[in-house]
Amino acid sequence: MSVPRTILYTGKGGVGKTSVAAATARRCAAAGLRTVILSTDPAHSLSDSLEAELGPAPAEVAPLLFAQEVQAQTEMEHNWDAVSGWLGELLADRGVDPIVAEELTVPPGMDELFSLLQIKRHHDSGEFDAIVVDCAPTGETLRLLSFPDVCTWWLEKVFPFQSRMVAAARPLARTLIPDLALPGEAVFEDVERLARNLVAMNDILRDRRHTSVRLVMNPDRMVVKEAMRTFTYLNLYGYLTDAVVVNRIFGEEAGRGYFAAWREAQQEHMELVRSGFEPVPILTAPFYPREVVGAEMLDRLGDELFDGIEAHGVLHSELSQGLSSEDGRATLRLVLPFAERGEIELKKIGLEVIVRVGAQKRTIILPPAMTAYDTSGARFEDGALEVYFARASDEATPPEKS
Numbered sequence: 519m520s521v522p523r524t525i526l527y528t529g530k531g532g533v534g535k536t537s538v539a540a541a542t543a544r545r546c547a548a549a550g551l552r553t554v555i556l557s558t559d560p561a562h563s564l565s566d567s568l569e570a571e572l573g574p575a576p577a578e579v580a581p582l583l584f585a586q587e588v589q590a591q592t593e594m595e596h597n598w599d600a601v602s603g604w605l606g607e608l609l610a611d612r613g614v615d616p617i618v619a620e621e622l623t624v625p626p627g628m629d630e631l632f633s634l635l636q637i638k639r640h641h642d643s644g645e646f647d648a649i650v651v652d653c654a655p656t657g658e659t660l661r662l663l664s665f666p667d668v669c670t671w672w673l674e675k676v677f678p679f680q681s682r683m684v685a686a687a688r689p690l691a692r693t694l695i696p697d698l699a700l701p702g703e704a705v706f707e708d709v710e711r712l713a714r715n716l717v718a719m720n721d722i723l724r725d726r727r728h729t730s731v732r733l734v735m736n737p738d739r740m741v742v743k744e745a746m747r748t749f750t751y752l753n754l755y756g757y758l759t760d761a762v763v764v765n766r767i768f769g770e771e772a773g774r775g776y777f778a779a780w781r782e783a784q785q786e787h788m789e790l791v792r793s794g795f796e797p798v799p800i801l802t803a804p805f806y807p808r809e810v811v812g813a814e815m816l817d818r819l820g821d822e823l824f825d826g827i828e829a830h831g832v833l834h835s836e837l838s839q840g841l842s843s844e845d846g847r848a849t850l851r852l853v854l855p856f857a858e859r860g861e862i863e864l865k866k867i868g869l870e871v872i873v874r875v876g877a878q879k880r881t882i883i884l885p886p887a888m889t890a891y892d893t894s895g896a897r898f899e900d901g902a903l904e905v906y907f908a909r910a911s912d913e914a915t916p917p918e919k920s
Contacts, residue, residue, distance in 0.1 A: 529734035
C-alpha cells in the first residue's frame with residue numbers, strides 16, 4: 519500500500535484557508551489522484567466552498583474527489599464513550615446537573631482532537647492517494663499538533679502505573695466507599711486507544727516525505743506576524759512547512775484607484791513575508807471581485823496558486839529553522855546556504871530575531887516562553903547559523919562566538 523500525500527492548511531480565521539484547501543484538493547483530483555478533503559474546523563465552511571452537501575463521512579463531489587465535514591460529536595461517541603459515561607456518572611452522583619455533567623466529560627479541545635484523528639483513519643485505509651485537511655484556525659491546530667508528544671510521555675510513564683493502581687484499589691474502594699465509581703477497563707481502553715492513535719499520528723505528521731503544513735495568510739501585518747510565529751512553532755515541533763500562501767493580493771489596477779494605499783501597504787507587507795519565510799516557497803493569489811466558491815472559481819484559484827507546479831508535490835523538503843532548549847539554555851538553528859561569515863549581522867529585539875545576510879533580511883519570531891532569555895552567543899558553521907540563548911539570571915559562560 520502506497521503512503522498517501524497529506525497536506526494540512528492552517529492560518530488565521532478569515533484569510534481564505536478553506537478556499538485554498540478546496541482548490542488544492544480539486545487540483546490533486548484533476549492530476550489523477552484519488553483525493554479526500556476534510557474539514558476539522560468546528561465552524562465548517564467546506565460545503566459552502568464546494569457547493570455540496572457534506573456530512574461526517576466522505577462523499578464524492580467530483581471525479582476522484584471526496585469531501586467530508588468531520589462532526590466532533592460523532593467522533594467523541596466513537597472514541598470517548600466509556601470515559602464520558604464514567605465521568606458523567608461520577609459528576610451526577612455528586613449532584614451536578616446532568617446537562618452540565620455531559621459538557622464537563624469532554625476536556626477543552628478534545629472534540630477537535632478526535633476530528634484530527636480522521637487523518638490517521640484515511641491514512642490507514644489505503645483508499646486515497648491524497649489527503650487535504652482544512653484545519654481549525656492557527657492556535658487550535660498548534661495545540662492539537664503538540665498532543666502526540668504529551669501522549670507519548672503519558673502512555674509510557676503514567677498509564678501502566680495508573681491502570682495497575684486502580685485495579686488494585688478497586689476491591690478496597692468498593693468496601694470502604696460503596697458509591698465511588700472507579701473507572702472500569704473500558705475507560706482505560708478508551709484512553710489507551712486514544713493515546714496510541716495519537717502516537718501513531720505523530721509519525722504520520724512528521725513524515726516529511728509525505729506530509730507537510732501550508733500556512734495561509736493575507737498581506738496584512740498582524741496576520742503575517744501571526745503566521746511567522748506559527749512557522750516557528752511548526753519548526754519547533756518538527757513539522758515541515760513546504761509552502762506559504764499569500765491570498766487576496768491587490769493587482770496593479772488597484773494602484774490607480776480607491777485601493778491604491780491598501781495595495782502599497784500590501785507590497786510592504788510582502789517584504790515582511792519574504793524576510794520571514796524564504797527559502798520556503800511563497801505562493802500568491804489575487805483578490806477576486808467574485809466570491810471564491812464553486813468549481814469554476816476554485817479552479818481559477820488553483821491555476822493561479824500552482825501555475826507550473828504540482829499542488830500535491832512536496833514543494834520544500836527541509837526544516838529551515840529549529841529551536842531546542844535544555845537546562846535553561848536554548849539554541850536557534852538557521853540554515854543559510856551560500857552565506858559568508860563576514861556578511862552575517864544578528865540582532866534580537868524582544869521576541870524578534872533579525873538576521874541580515876548582505877542585503878537580505880530574515881525575521882524570526884520566538885515563542886513567548888523565550889521572553890526570559892537573552893542572546894549569549896552565535897556560531898556560523900557548515901552553512902548554518904546557531905544562535906544561543908540563556909535565561910537572564912543564568913551566569914554561565916556563553917558559547918564562544920565565531
